[in-house]
Amino acid sequence: MTAGATEEQTLNPKTSKDVRAVLVTGGASGIGRAAAIAWAREGCSVLVADVDDRGGAETVEAIEKLGSRACYQRANVADERECEFLVERAVRHFGRLDVAFNNAGIAGPSAYVSKYPAADWRRVISVNLLGVFNSMQPQLRLFESQGSGAIINTASVIAFRGVAGASAYSAAKHGVIGLTKSAALEYGRMGIRINAICPGYIETPLVVGPDAAIPDRMLADKIHRTGARRLGKPEEVAALVLWLASSSASYVNGAAIAIDGGFLAS
Ligand SMILES: NC(=O)c1ccc[n+]([C@@H]2O[C@H](COP(=O)([O-])OP(=O)(O)OC[C@H]3O[C@@H](n4cnc5c(N)ncnc54)[C@H](O)[C@@H]3O)[C@@H](O)[C@H]2O)c1
16 A cells, blocks of 8 residues: 555556555454455465464465465464564565554453453453554554555444443444544554444354354344345455555545445444
8 A cells, every 4th residue: 555546546446456465363264364365366465363373374275375475473462562573574574564454353251231251341352452452553653664554443333333241342343443533543644544344244253153152043133134134244344355455445544334234224
């Protein structure tokens, strides 16, 4: 992503040639993996960061099969030093970093506030909100020095709604939007764009399968309230993320964009 997109770049909706090296947190699964693979298809080098070593290795393998460069780095986004190392690793390995997708997230338990275990509340905030801040700090130091860069943070439709039982998740995702907007105002004039995506209900292990955070009956109700009447696919979210990172989105900054099949419209 260049500081001032040329007219040609702005007018070519497909261009993401200016994005060559990306960092994806939570890249071992779901939305992060789909974005990592989509960038690889465009010929980008991808640093996959996660706490799931096996999933991270699988993402790297899938990317290498496409003929692109990738490496995995174990990193807990709740740890600021590990986030700092990710940026160092990307620059050392690929010689550059153009885009960061701060996407790692967890659901946490479901409980009303008075009964929510405080340690779990702190953990959800540490990963989902502090983790985004920890990730952005070294990314912004690098992007500031190079006068270019794009950051996409993963929030949620739950950044606009309360959910009974999910106060920590909802508070963290609301926080991601505030962090994104404030940083966009701070760094926009330096050629750095910072946006948030707000997925609705997307078919990933967070939502579907044995470890899903949402009971089947509740998920059926969410789908019913979604205009599209289906879950979203991680690849559909990845397409938005790639567009936001590209110079086609050169005037999009500080936005919180829903990708939810119409869930918020209901
Ligand atoms: N799936 C949905 O419906 C949905 C909806 C809205 C928002 N989101 C958000 O999208 C993001 C991706 O979720 P997903 O649906 O792909 O789920 P997922 O569980 O498939 O992927 C999340 C990834 O984050 C990793 N992770 C968890 N804690 C981490 C930590 N401390 N440090 C580094 N990595 C960590 C996990 O190991 C996993 O690989 C999350 O932020 C989630 O809150 C998902």
